[in-house]
Amino acid sequence: MSHPLFERHKALLDQALAAIAGRGYWSAFPESPSPRVYGEGAAEAGKAAFDALLNKPFPLTLPGAAGSVGGEVSPYGMQLGVTYPKVDIDALFAAVEKAEAAWRKAGPEAWVGVSLEILTRINKRSFEIAHAVMHTTGQAFVMSFQAGCPHAQDRALEAIAYAWDQLSRIPSKAFWEKPQGKNEPLKMEKHYRVVPRGVALVIGCNTFPTWNGYPGMFASLATGNAVVVKVAHDAGDDTAQKLALRPEVRIIDFTGSTANGEWLEKNARQAQVYTEKAGVNQIVVDSVEDMKSVARNVAFSLALYTGQMCTAPQNIYVPRGGIEAAEGHLSFDQVAQAIAEGVQKLVGDPARAVEILGAVVNDGVAQRIDAARALGPIVLDSQTIAHPQYPKARVRTPLIVKLDAKDDSKYLKEWFGPIAFVIATDSTAHSLDIARSAVVKHGALTLSVYSTDPKIIESAIAVAEDSGVALSINLTGGVFVNQSAAFSDFHGTGAIPLRTRH
């Protein structure tokens, strides 16, 4: 007898399964915040629901709650005034133990059915969640809505579909009958049960709380595990470490700094630890058809959400002797200048710029921009922009600095934020060598190449395969290297030893 929630969402699940098999474009949750899609008044109701959360305790009942924590300030400048319950970890895990007993036994159809039901209910609250994402991450509203809601929900559905795809391969029962020549066959009735691992801990990041948090969370739920999302705590205390070392915790999904990720990998040995840590994303420019369209595409990737994306490019390698373009030879400085102009055009109009840039998530980003200014000659300086709607918002445009290949101590680490380096190399072969080594040693989520030469493209593919990074080739249109499409792209690979350890 199938679980009713499984039946309710079976058609959605089947579509998702077909999508992950075909990997063409598909989306379950519409990305348009239009009233024609989400209904008249949905936007206003969502905004009102978000506003109603401000300046009071967040309505969340947690076992073992004692006291509260708060003090969040929106990257757009306003005090949120929300407080969250502070929990006693022992009491929390005692409650988890009680709750998980029945959940663990409920079985694959219940796990998947309930997960899908949660997801469709979350989708209905997309506007409310979009405002929450906006005012905690600093993303512009449309991005908060799209990346934080339908795209994140698509990624959750993708995780559930992968889970079901594996769960459904284990029959619940089998009859085993082994012939014995002239004698009676040996007969066995066998039962198989998928046993969840244990408690899954999700430690998200402050830039993409839902987009980065949902996949691990729903993968664990859909396979029958209880999930603990890292609870609110005072800055700098050891709540995350305490949670991670609980013996009940058997899965950890982490997004954040390399130092914290490596600490988990080394110390949380009782758990299967998945980490997404820092990395160095790179663009290799070899030759182009049209420099302007390349610059436009790269500029958008540098500016989108102020470069505060794990997929945003940082290092742009250009041969010091320049490159060939359809318009003729371009010197290294001409290439750097073209990219700078692309950025300037994109962020020249403040009203339009803030819808791309959003706001800076924390002071660390602004400090990093200041520090990066001293690294080399500035091709394009970072500007502070006044936000038309939010005067106290921290809005910054990208900084582009010129470096030489030998400055590897400067560019071979992550400068999280709107910081890009145009780096002079001996040749494209040199660029690719640096890129390969950077991925292996420092991790990366994206590599991008621009070339009109099929041999260079082949070399770039070999580098991507060797080092284990996703490669984009000649992106000049409306698709950007820092976007990752659910059901189609693989966001991150398990191939980079220092980055992702399973």
Place this chain on the structure above:
Amino acid sequence: MSHPLFERHKALLDQALAAIAGRGYWSAFPESPSPRVYGEGAAEAGKAAFDALLNKPFPLTLPGAAGSVGGEVSPYGMQLGVTYPKVDIDALFAAVEKAEAAWRKAGPEAWVGVSLEILTRINKRSFEIAHAVMHTTGQAFVMSFQAGCPHAQDRALEAIAYAWDQLSRIPSKAFWEKPQGKNEPLKMEKHYRVVPRGVALVIGCNTFPTWNGYPGMFASLATGNAVVVKVAHDAGDDTAQKLALRPEVRIIDFTGSTANGEWLEKNARQAQVYTEKAGVNQIVVDSVEDMKSVARNVAFSLALYTGQMCTAPQNIYVPRGGIEAAEGHLSFDQVAQAIAEGVQKLVGDPARAVEILGAVVNDGVAQRIDAARALGPIVLDSQTIAHPQYPKARVRTPLIVKLDAKDDSKYLKEWFGPIAFVIATDSTAHSLDIARSAVVKHGALTLSVYSTDPKIIESAIAVAEDSGVALSINLTGGVFVNQSAAFSDFHGTGAIPLRTRH
């Protein structure tokens, strides 16, 4: 264009895929060493091929070979006189690097096709390999043939089928077309390539070199990795550690001691480490229909290959107040005695006994039997049996010692070999509590329960699920707890944190 070896073995692969989906009985490689199956003269030719290997260097060309190692003595008493090349590890890995480049790029159909071709060629040499297994492990010939050849080959095929099942889910190409309202859709052509992890190191065990070694080896080959099987080396040197810490090694499949397994887990951080370490397998006796058939079944599991199996039971829990049987109440001592009698019947006739017991793999087993004798009252002493064909063979029968539940420092560790404890507990509930805790703390591959009470069966199922061990219920016929059937049983689970870490 499909790879010709993939096409050649496609039907076999399809059968294996159907078998792992249905999990009923299936075998690709016949377990009967009959001439009707393997051909007239196959047995004789295999024996001759094995004999031709003796007393000379093993015909194996290895890069970086310098000098040789040898000195193996068969558990049946004879000097094998075989020497193996000793390799320089740097030279070996330099050769691997060259060889793996083309292999990594060959793609899923080539990886799987070549793996299946290797396997079918191995099958044709089963008799030769059976003799090699016999004279390195001490298994009796029929077991060496069955477990070491067709069953091991089935397990290899199972691993290849799992690999293909996952590989085939990734399309090589997709067209991604995202609608843009009234505008032209965004279009992308996407290519996906499965990138192997790197070099896979297989560290097998001296009791089941092929049965335990093939699954990891073929799983790695079928996914495009190069495989290094731990090379021959002088006893006690650090070859295994040196191999395990090579940065090229990205997968390790290990079977062996807990100390060595934990060393790998802790130190070989660059690799995905799969370990099968020591454990404590257990039988819970609650109530029986027919004590004789229970005793016969348990006795066979204790005696088979002198208990030198990772699945062989060690601890047999019986309530100190005795149990109910169809024949009436049986005291604790009557139960212990019945099992002892079962063993005695099985090994009473030396000619028949040696075909079940085989020989003791090394002196450690014999020393362990001597040490275990001192642990408590002996229910059945271990005997030395003269082997009719091999006068110098080390043949030992099972030892059964009586213990009390409070003697946990004695029985809560692995006593590898033909050593069993009948342990008096307060009740079956107490037995199950001990069993649960033993699995979680010390690892286990098998748990077996005998009960006529459906509630006790339910409790045993709950213990097995909680602790993550495979459970056998009321085995009294020709199926034994220490046997694991390819395509149907799951040998080992990932659920025991201290035992298996992924």
